Amino acid sequence: MAEPDADPIPVILIAGYLGAGKTTWLNAHLRDGVAPDTLVLVNDFGTINVDAELIDYAGERLLKLSSGCLCCSLSDELGTQLSRIGRWPAPPAALIIETSGVARPRRIADLIRVARRFRLARIVTLVDLASLAQRLIDSRVGELVADQIASADTLSLNRGDDLDDAERERLMRRLHSLNPHAQVAHAGFRTGRRERAAPKRPLTLRRTDERDPDWQRFAIALPSSLSRQTLEALLTEHADGLARAKGFLQADGRHYVFQWSGGQAEWTPTAPRPGARQLVGIGFAGAPLDALIAALRALA
Numbered sequence: 358m359a360e361p362d363a364d365p366i367p368v369i370l371i372a373g374y375l376g377a378g379k380t381t382w383l384n385a386h387l388r389d390g391v392a393p394d395t396l397v398l399v400n401d402f403g404t405i406n407v408d409a410e411l412i413d414y415a416g417e418r419l420l421k422l423s424s425g426c427l428c429c430s431l432s433d434e435l436g437t438q439l440s441r442i443g444r445w446p447a448p449p450a451a452l453i454i455e456t457s458g459v460a461r462p463r464r465i466a467d468l469i470r471v472a473r474r475f476r477l478a479r480i481v482t483l484v485d486l487a488s489l490a491q492r493l494i495d496s497r498v499g500e501l502v503a504d505q506i507a508s509a510d511t512l513s514l515n516r517g518d519d520l521d522d523a524e525r526e527r528l529m530r531r532l533h534s535l536n537p538h539a540q541v542a543h544a545g546f547r548t549g550r551r552e553r554a555a556p557k558r559p560l561t562l563r564r565t566d567e568r569d570p571d572w573q574r575f576a577i578a579l580p581s582s583l584s585r586q587t588l589e590a591l592l593t594e595h596a597d598g599l600a601r602a603k604g605f606l607q608a609d610g611r612h613y614v615f616q617w618s619g620g621q622a623e624w625t626p627t628a629p630r631p632g633a634r635q636l637v638g639i640g641f642a643g644a645p646l647d648a649l650i651a652a653l654r655a656l657a
């Protein structure tokens with residue numbers, strides 16, 4: 358039985374908007390090495406937990422939360438899971454939680470702070486620099502993205518390689534204004550800098566006015582006769598209503614991990630997997646997303 362006064366279990370929370378690179382960061386972090394007995398908890402938005410399938414960390418030490426993406430339903434399930442985990446005869450040495458891309462990390466952090474046996478070690482927020490400017494002015498998600506950034510202890514920036522110096526400078530200033538206290542880590546940045554030390558974060562943070570968009574999810578089985586070009590053309594045509602899509606798909610006679618984020622498609626060849634041919638997605642409830650769902654169903 359776990360000691361009631363044993364050291365609290367440190368928790369790292371991985372946050373960031375849909376497709377910002379959370380799973381990619383988590384895999385790199387796991388490859389760098391974590392304490393043995395680290396437990397990884399993954400919350401994904403779809404009916405198939407694609408992220409959990411793609412995490413390179415086998416066995417019982419990977420837990421999938423099934424409640425979907427909305428932060429409040431995650432909180433319910435997470436609270437239950439945390440108290441269960443805390444009572445395990447051999448609790449994990451550390452816990453890493455990958456939140457879904459629409460989660461508000463502060464809500465989850467609050468839950469960890471009140472959970473017995475756990476201690477919030479840090480919040481790492483992933484930021485896709487290539488789409489950041491666009492996201493922040495998007496009235497549907499700008500405030501959520503800003504809140505995810507403002508909540509971070511560490512901001513891990515990626516996809517900045519194609520930005521010019523002036524644009525990068527402008528984004529760095531914007532990030533600093535949203536969160537002057539976070540450490541900044543650059544992934545694939547051409548300066549080669551890794552981390553910049555930051556002053557200690559304040560005890561209280563300004564709470565923003567939280568208005569989440571009306572998210573809608575879908576899961577659609579696509580035919581094995583699918584062509585990559587057809588799917589990409591369809592998603593591009595309806596990109597306005599779609600925030601993220603992914604799945605294990607068969608197309609042009611091969612099996613792929615398919616990712617759609619920031620308006621870009623990525624096809625990575627893979628072995629056949631369970632749940633193959635299902636495209637899961639999330640977007641903004643309304644006519645553009647309805648039109649996309651109808652067009653995807655028409656492919657089946």
Ligand SMILES: Nc1nc2c(ncn2[C@@H]2O[C@H](COP(=O)(O)OP(=O)(O)OP(=O)(O)O)[C@@H](O)[C@H]2O)c(=O)[nH]1
Nearest residue numbers: 374375376377378379380381458515516616618623
């Ligand atoms: N060029 C580039 N692409 C990246 C980087 N990190 C992630 N990606 C790509 O971005 C897409 C989404 O990456 P994920 O790591 O799955 O993002 P995520 O935040 O876990 O996505 P959700 O959990 O679905 O919100 C994938 O196609 C990745 O290959 C990066 O540093 N550079």
